[in-house]
Amino acid sequence: MTARIDPVTAGVLAGIVKAYDIRGICPEELSPTVARGIGYAFGEWSAAPQIVIARDMRPSGVSLAEAFADGAQAAGVDVIDIGLASTDLLYFASGHLGMPGAMLTASHNPASYNGIKLCGPGAAPVGAGSGLGEIAERAAQGASSPLGGGRLSRRDLLETFAGHVRSFVDVSGLSSLRVVADTANGMGGLVVPAVFDPLPFEWELMYGELDGTFPNHPADPIQPENLVDLSERVLSTGADVGLAFDGDADRVFLTDERGRAVSGSLLTALVAQAMLRRDGPGPILHNLICSRAVPEAIVEAGGRPVRTRVGHSFVKAEMARTGAVFGGEHSGHYYFAGNYRADSGLIAALIALEQLSAAQVPLSELLAPLDRYASSGEINTRVADVDEVLRRVGAHFARFAHDWLDGLTIDGGDWWFNLRPSNTEPLLRLNLEAPDSEVVGERVSEIRALLA
Structure with missing residues (x-):
């Protein structure tokens, strides 16, 4: 039964609405009441007869998904709930069903967090400048007289999604590679077996x-310490490759047969070349912190x-503008035109395994x-005045x-190097590249002195 849709206070929204999604501590910041208000606002904003929703394995996701669905139904929207899913499964569902979508997840954040990733029909991005601000404004208004009438139904798209992922490679060309996949108690534990079991x-x-308390290690594979278990297992079993997924399993990082981490840039380059061999010459996207x-x-x-800005909304918009078949980010996001321009770590991993099978090295x-x-890797520095520091660094390197x-x-x-501000904190993020580690060290020291 639809509950009253109360306004979400501006203070709460300011704390949880980020550049690309909604994210906060549960239930202090993101509560079922807040989720209900956002669900109503999203349903009203989308003006769609149906939306599709899913959630990850975090314990708070059950009540948040129910509340979000309740809010959307209050806006008169039918809700298709596909249950537990990875974010790329939700994006696939949005494209496959041709309707807006909402994923209840906080990705790689600690267990105390949860969040909401929104998309338009066909997995179109919803973020800053593409609807998220308007949705927040509607949530702040609430609804004195909800329409109601929306219906809730459930659907299972896991096997359909798994078949879609496998369609990006020639399955007959895959060899019996030894693979270790660390899904960090995240949603990879659901989707990876569905894709890999027939291979x-x-x-x-x-x-x-699936355990949203993350009892083994954080589900954040961009941090080297979270790859230690995988690297050790690859070495102890003599595996050919290790795969590390984040909490909502839309990102992947690899380790090679020596247990060494493979950067997102290297995987972007490998997949880009594979896509060009398959589809012929054309534009390929990479964000500006890629190697x-x-x-x-x-x-x-x-x-x-x-070359694009960092962030999925920018990459997807450029893919639409240029007709690119693929785009990659150093952070482990890989976008495919054949996947509704959405990112999928599983597809990228499978293409990498196809290339490894063919190379036989x-x-x-x-x-x-x-x-x-x-x-240098990404170096984060907290500063008092982001704009002033950027101007100072710009002036120093003006030549x-x-x-x-x-x-x-x-x-x-x-x-x-690239020095860019965080979207959520008074931080500057430095990424620097040079011919060798000595030059990297010298230039990083020079820039750090300017940041102090």
Whole structure:
């Protein structure tokens, strides 16, 4: 039965509405009451007869999903609930069913958090500048007289999704690779077996139990400490490759047969070349903190690299504008035109395994031609005044080529860096690349002195 839709206070919304999604501590910031209000606002904003929703394995997701669905029904919208899902499964459902979608997840955040990722029909992005602000405004208004009348139904799309993921590769060309997948008690424990079970891999699942308290390690594979268990298992079993998924399983990172982490840039370059061989020359997207090896690899494979801002809404918009078949981000997001321009770590992983099967060499050897530069990794620094510090750094490096596409990017010839502000905190994020680690260290020290 539909409950009253109360306004969500501006203070609460200011704390949980981010650039790309909604995220906060439960229930202090994101409560069922707040979720109900956002569900109503999303249903009203979408003006669609139906929406599809899903949730991850966090304990708070049950009540939040129920409340969100209740709010959408109060707006007169029918809700199709596909239950437990990865975020890329929800995006697939949005594209497959042709309707807006909502995923209840906080991705890689700790267990105390939850959130809501929204999309339009066909997995179209909903973020800052593409509807999220208007939805927040509607949530703040509430509804004195909810329409009601929306119906709730349930549907299982897991096997349909798994078949869709496998359609991106030639299954007959896959070899019996030894694969270890660490899903960190996240939604990969549901979707990875559905995709991999029919394939010829000798594969093992680590931490596959769905447990939103994350009892083994955080579901954030971009942090090296969260790859330790996977690396050790790859080495102890003699596996060919390790796969590490985040909490909602839309991102993936790899380790090679030596247990060494593979950067998101290297996987972007590998998949980009595979897509160009399959689909022919054309534009391929990469965000501006990807290694220079990525655009170089794209050109070498006959493609045209297109540089974008960081973030899924920007990448998806550029894919639509350019007609690109693929786009990659250093953070482990990989976007496919054939996947409704949405990102999927599973698809990227499967394409990488297809390339490894064809090459018949160790992964480290396959990637060696693409591993060309030394990198600082992302260095976060808290500053008092983001804009003032950016101006100071820009002035210091004014003699070099630079742009402000997303923060400040300086091109020093054989080295470069990007310094951009966080969307949620008074932080500056530094990514720097150079020919070797010595130059990286020198330039990082120079920039850190300016940040102090």
